[in-house]
Amino acid sequence: MNLPLDRLTNVTGFGMITGADGYLFRPTQVEEFYEILQLAKSTGRQITMRGSGRSYGDANIGSESILLDITRFNQILSFDPQTGVIDCQAGVTIEQLWRHTLESSFWPPVVSGTMFPTMGGALGMNLHGKNAFKAGPIGNHVIEIEVLFPNGEHSVLTQSDPLFFQVISTAGLLGIILRVKLQMHQINSGDVRVLPLSIPNWDAQFKTFENFRNEADYMVSWIDCFARGKSAGRGDFHAAYYMDEPSQFPITLRPEHQDLPDTIMGFFPKSVVWRFIKRLNNRTGMRFTNWAKHTSGKILGNGKPHPLSLVGFNFLLDYVPNWRNSYLPGGFIQYQSFVPAEQAPRVFAQQLELQQAAKLESFLGVMKRHVPDNFLFSHGVDGYSLALDFKITKTNKESVWKLAHQMNELVLAAGGRFYLAKDSTLTPDHFTQSIGPESFQTYAQLKLRLDPDSILTSDLARRLHLDPRD
Ligand SMILES: Cc1cc2nc3c(=O)[nH]c(=O)nc-3n(C[C@H](O)[C@H](O)[C@H](O)COP(=O)(O)OP(=O)(O)OC[C@H]3O[C@@H](n4cnc5c(N)ncnc54)[C@H](O)[C@@H]3O)c2cc1C
Known part of the structure; x- marks a missing residue:
């Protein structure tokens, strides 16, 4: 089965040095994520996750793959103005977060130098802000994530699950983050x-x-x-x-x-x-x-x-x-x-x-x-x-x-x-050396278990050999 050619779209990373043609899908419902996973399996295509495309290089592009763009999956599901806990779909951006919570005296605990990243992209990379020396990366402030894995598992992960620390930061290569519950930071002034x-x-x-x-x-x-x-x-x-x-x-x-x-x-x-x-x-x-x-x-x-x-x-x-x-x-x-x-x-x-x-x-x-x-x-x-x-x-x-x-x-x-x-x-070699062979081994084992058909990829993953079957 072939994918419709009219979905073929050329996208680049933020630095615009390389582009890639992928089959663009922009789901709005959870069910569509399941359908796209099935479609990838039945067509023999891989999937590249993409948020707002603010990563500079090739992490959000995937030549000839299905480009799963989460920017329309962007509903804020709940916000408690007493506690500052916000629950949202992964396509919600940092801008949406602060606009929704500022008047209740809350600001995102960690923000990047731009307000356009989505929560899916922010956690794919585990972004840091100018308060990194105090607050660490954004993942430190996440209470819960809901993740769909290519092997069909669908889990809610908290900081008591080791997998929480493995899905966040691994550039969309282990699972699809669908929903994020985040603790916002209380402020007294804007x-x-x-x-x-x-x-x-x-x-x-x-x-x-x-x-x-x-x-x-x-x-x-x-x-x-x-x-x-x-x-x-x-x-x-x-x-x-x-x-x-x-x-x-x-x-x-x-x-x-x-x-x-x-x-x-x-x-x-x-x-x-x-x-x-x-x-x-x-x-x-x-x-x-x-x-x-x-x-x-x-x-x-x-x-x-x-x-x-x-x-x-x-x-x-x-x-x-x-x-x-x-x-x-x-x-x-x-x-x-x-x-x-x-x-x-x-x-x-x-x-x-x-x-x-x-x-x-x-x-x-x-x-x-x-x-x-x-x-x-x-x-x-x-x-x-x-x-x-x-x-x-x-x-x-x-x-x-x-x-x-x-x-x-x-x-x-x-x-x-x-x-x-x-x-x-x-x-x-540079990447494996930097994270250390032990972390790489852990990643490789998780990849084989959670993504046995090697569905999730990107041009960055291909460049850095992040598929243990390569
Ligand atoms: C002007 C500018 C300033 C920046 N400043 C900073 C900064 O101060 N600190 C910092 O840390 N970063 C900074 N960045 C980088 C940026 O925060 C990250 O690249 C962030 O990941 C971008 O989010 P995005 O939604 O655009 O994701 P994308 O770039 O589209 O994707 C990022 C990664 O997340 C994966 N992904 C996307 N959605 C999901 C999902 N639902 N589930 C799992 N994985 C997913 C993608 O496959 C990809 O690997 C800056 C970028 C720009 C352009």
């Missing part, structure tokens, strides 16, 4: 108090993170990857703190207070900003942009706390619609490595030196503090992550991959990890 600090070098970066670790609620630092010598590692650090407000129904808890304006400085339409960024989106333009950002950070507002909406603070990148188009025509990759605290200063410094020697400096560098967790494909370490964006052109792809592999070696030698949501360049 604003956070943000403290910006201009940071001169690596040494000061690491010291600042450690100094604020016990008091801040969120921490993040932007790194200028062009700076070298004594200025290597310079950037802007931001600590943010939840706030209290005297009023019982503060205006900051209304969604309209959070909504980002359509214009910049009151008149400039945000929708065209990416066209200006595109002009600067080359090595010279980005060297200048990074320098200008650091210089203005030193002069304007350095050390002066100010209030900012939770949306403005957490989802800065959503502020500029279609910003990724500035990387066209070749697209871009994000490379994020996680390195234990003791080794991170040396590894990150060397990663920057390698980029500079290759004249392939990342146009955007972002650093965060993390803690370990119990999930099977965990990227959490007691240490730091550095996320790096690389523009891909017709001529530089091979050199960027070579650079990534050199940086991987540094990370692996330091006992570090990688994050599949941000990966495009790992080899099977």
Whole structure:
């Protein structure tokens, strides 16, 4: 039996470097998930799970497979404004969560740098936020998940089931998450108090993170990857703190207070900003942009706390619609490595030196503090992550991959990890080494039991040989 050709759709990961044709299905009812599993078996096709497509690389695409897109399976089933427990279908996005709960004084416990991920995608990757050093990944705050496995089992899993920690984080390769019950975080204000600090070098970066670790609620630092010598590692650090407000129904808890304006400085339409960024989106333009950002950070507002909406603070990148188009025509990759605290200063410094020697400096560098967790494909370490964006052109792809592999070696030698949501360049050996042979063995056994016909896949799974039958 063949699948209807009119379902064939080309999709890409968020970085747009590769696309794949898949047979698109967007179910709205639980029964349809069963039917699609049956369809896959009867047609000999595999299934790739896809949320909002915000993973940068190839985790949400699957050449010639059934593309099971969960974005229409997006009902909030219940919310208790007393306890902050929310129960929702897997296609509900982070944006839907905060819009639904904010006026009851609740905010998602962990959010990514964009509000568009679905809960299915968020748990497939077990995303982290700028509060990773305190809150860990989002899976830590999940009370219950309902999962349909390709072998026909349908289970409700809680934190007392080992399988809970194995389905979450394994990139949609063990089971289909259908429903999520999540504990939201209680807040008193829709604003956070943000403290910006201009940071001169690596040494000061690491010291600042450690100094604020016990008091801040969120921490993040932007790194200028062009700076070298004594200025290597310079950037802007931001600590943010939840706030209290005297009023019982503060205006900051209304969604309209959070909504980002359509214009910049009151008149400039945000929708065209990416066209200006595109002009600067080359090595010279980005060297200048990074320098200008650091210089203005030193002069304007350095050390002066100010209030900012939770949306403005957490989802800065959503502020500029279609910003990724500035990387066209070749697209871009994000490379994020996680390195234990003791080794991170040396590894990150060397990663920057390698980029500079290759004249392939990342146009955007972002650093965060993390803690370990119990999930099977965990990227959490007691240490730091550095996320790096690389523009891909017709001529530089091979050199960027070579650079990534050199940086991987540094990370692996330091006992570090990688994050599949941000990966495009790992080899099977690199990935197995990073999670360790024991975790890989556990995964392989689970895959054979829960997905005996190897139904769940993705181009990432094929690239990293995540099917033990390969
Ligand atoms: C601008 C930007 C900023 C970001 N910032 C951060 C950040 O700060 N922290 C962070 O951790 N991540 C960050 N990310 C990455 C993003 O949070 C993750 O890639 C997340 O997984 C995207 O969710 P999605 O719904 O788009 O899922 P997709 O990318 O579509 O899918 C992600 C994975 O989940 C699987 N999957 C999807 N649905 C299900 C399901 N129902 N059951 C089982 N598996 C499923 C897919 O097969 C895939 O492997 C950022 C991404 C962007 C574009």
